[in-house]
Amino acid sequence: MAHSPPRSDRSPIQQLQMVADLLDTPALARLYAHILQHGPVTVSEMVDEIDIPQGTAYDYVQNLETAGLVEKTREQRPYEYDAESIALTLSTDGETQTITPALIAAVACRDENKDVDVYIERHGLDGLAVALEYAYEYVDGTVNHRIAARELDLSPLEAEIILQALEPVATEYADAVA
Amino acid sequence: MTTVYIADTGVFVRCGGPDKDKFQRLRRAVRQAGVSLRIPQRVYEELGGDPTADAYPSGNIPYPGGFEEGWIVVADELDYTNPLVSTVMDEARRFIANETDRDEDITEKTDTALVGLAAQVLDTGEADYVILLTTDKPAGRAAETLLPQHGFSDRIEFRYVSVEYLETITANEFR
Numbered sequence: 001m002a003h004s005p006p007r008s009d010r011s012p013i014q015q016l017q018m019v020a021d022l023l024d025t026p027a028l029a030r031l032y033a034h035i036l037q038h039g040p041v042t043v044s045e046m047v048d049e050i051d052i053p054q055g056t057a058y059d060y061v062q063n064l065e066t067a068g069l070v071e072k073t074r075e076q077r078p079y080e081y082d083a084e085s086i087a088l089t090l091s092t093d094g095e096t097q098t099i100t101p102a103l104i105a106a107v108a109c110r111d112e113n114k115d116v117d118v119y120i121e122r123h124g125l126d127g128l129a130v131a132l133e134y135a136y137e138y139v140d141g142t143v144n145h146r147i148a149a150r151e152l153d154l155s156p157l158e159a160e161i162i163l164q165a166l167e168p169v170a171t172e173y174a175d176a177v178a
Numbered sequence: 179m180t181t182v183y184i185a186d187t188g189v190f191v192r193c194g195g196p197d198k199d200k201f202q203r204l205r206r207a208v209r210q211a212g213v214s215l216r217i218p219q220r221v222y223e224e225l226g227g228d229p230t231a232d233a234y235p236s237g238n239i240p241y242p243g244g245f246e247e248g249w250i251v252v253a254d255e256l257d258y259t260n261p262l263v264s265t266v267m268d269e270a271r272r273f274i275a276n277e278t279d280r281d282e283d284i285t286e287k288t289d290t291a292l293v294g295l296a297a298q299v300l301d302t303g304e305a306d307y308v309i310l311l312t313t314d315k316p317a318g319r320a321a322e323t324l325l326p327q328h329g330f331s332d333r334i335e336f337r338y339v340s341v342e343y344l345e346t347i348t349a350n351e352f353r
Contacts, residue, residue: 060328114235115195122233141315142278145188147288155228160191161236164313 012112018067019088022104023125027052029108031060032069034085036101037172039082040073095126103129106166115165134159135166137173182254182305183208183352184295185215187224188313190340194236200344201240208249211352215244215311216253216299218291256294266290266297266324273320289314293321300330310336 017128022029028052035041038049043061047054061081064070074080106128109119120128122164130152149159193201217225231237245249259266266345270290275282287294292310299305308325312318318336325334337343 115237118234122230137278138315141319144274144278144289144313144314144316146286147274147280147284149288150284155230155238156187156224157191157228157231158234160188160224161194161231161234161314163239164188164191164236 014061014067015069015086016088018069019063019086019099023099023107026108027056028060028063029104030111031057031062033105033108034102035061035064035081035083036085036105037071039070040080041082042078042080044078090157097126097129099129100173102169103132105173106132106169109165109169113165115161119162119165131162132166133172135163135170139162139167139170139174179306181213181309181352183215183297183300183309183311184292184299185217185221185250186292186310186312186314186317186339187221189215189240189311189344190225190241191236192313192339192341192344193351194234194239198240200341203347205244205249206248206342207347207349207351210246213352214249216251216295216305218253218295219255220288220291222252222304224288239279252264253295256291257298258324260301262301262328263294263298266328267294270286270294270317270320273324274316275318277316281302289317290320292317296321296334297325297328297330300325300333306333308334309335311339312336313339 008029022032030116031046031052034046043054043057046052047057061070064083065072065081068084069086070083071083072079073082085101086088086099090097090099106116107120107125110120116128117132123131134143134152138145145160145163146156148154148163149156150161193204218343225241226241228237241250245252256263260264267287267290270293271285272282272345275284292312296310300308310321319339321334322336333337337344
């Protein structure tokens with residue numbers, strides 16, 4: 001039986017490039033988030049579940065596999081794939097941000113949830129990552145939109161909109177954070 | 179028995195979005211039940227005071243129609259000279275600061291307006307029972323915890339307004 005090479009064989013730069021692509025391509029992010037939540041899955045199961053053309057799905061899976069973010073868990077056809085959780089921490093000029101599967105999942109929903117899309121347009125991916133931290137607290141009941149608004153320098157209405165928009169992701173990934 | 183329904187900003191944000199199905203469902207339920215939703219003045223200001231929210235699909239809330247039709251009403255000003263109202267709001271401020279692990283200075287009157295309004299309508303005899311519709315869990319819990327300590331046991335209820343709540347709401351929720 002063939003074995004996938006261990007993840008450590010992948011170059012960090014290659015993985016960084018892939019993560020950058022994930023943040024930039026909502027359909028790719030959707031596919032990765034789906035494998036992570038529901039894997040092991042076959043490509044046709046993915047295509048059934050998420051709105052993405054089959055050819056594109058095969059390309060995406062191959063790219064993710066090459067970068068070591070997904071791997072085959074069944075070596076005969078139909079191949080099944082599972083995903084590795086990522087946590088990539090970047091530091092620039094004293095600012096640190098961690099890219100997590102939940103952040104990828106939040107980016108993944110920007111096609112369907114235009115509130116998330118507008119928020120990213122307005123506040124960038126760093127802004128989204130911070131809002132996601134508040135969304136966990138919002139789900140837990142340890143923050144409300146008014147306090148979030150003051151701390152994030154948003155209007156209360158905008159704060160409530162993004163917190164509600166991120167609520168499903170925060171709920172789904174709450175266990176991963178705990 | 180008179181029940182007063184108090185609704186928060188999050189209820190109307192949850193109703194937003196391009197289709198507005200949830201807004202229509204809420205409207206139908208409230209109107210069929212023949213009741214109205216009261217919103218604190220500070221909620222009214224939150225809903226109307228932000229042009230940047232217009233860019234968001236969920237920020238485009240058709241709530242002014244609710245005022246015209248009479249099923250959304252802006253509540254009276256909070257009467258801070260009423261000792262119960264000011265006491266409960268101070269307590270709510272501490273409660274919310276504690277729940278959110280924040281310094282008390284960061285919680286403001288807006289955070290406690292729902293609790294203050296609930297106290298006011300119960301204290302003045304305007305309501306026998308208050309239902310708070312909100313997505314503000316700290317404020318909802320503050321109301322449910324504090325008002326019974328002032329003699330209003332079993333007269334206050336906090337309902338978290340989730341997507342599912344609005345997708346299934348009927349007039350029965352208001353009877």
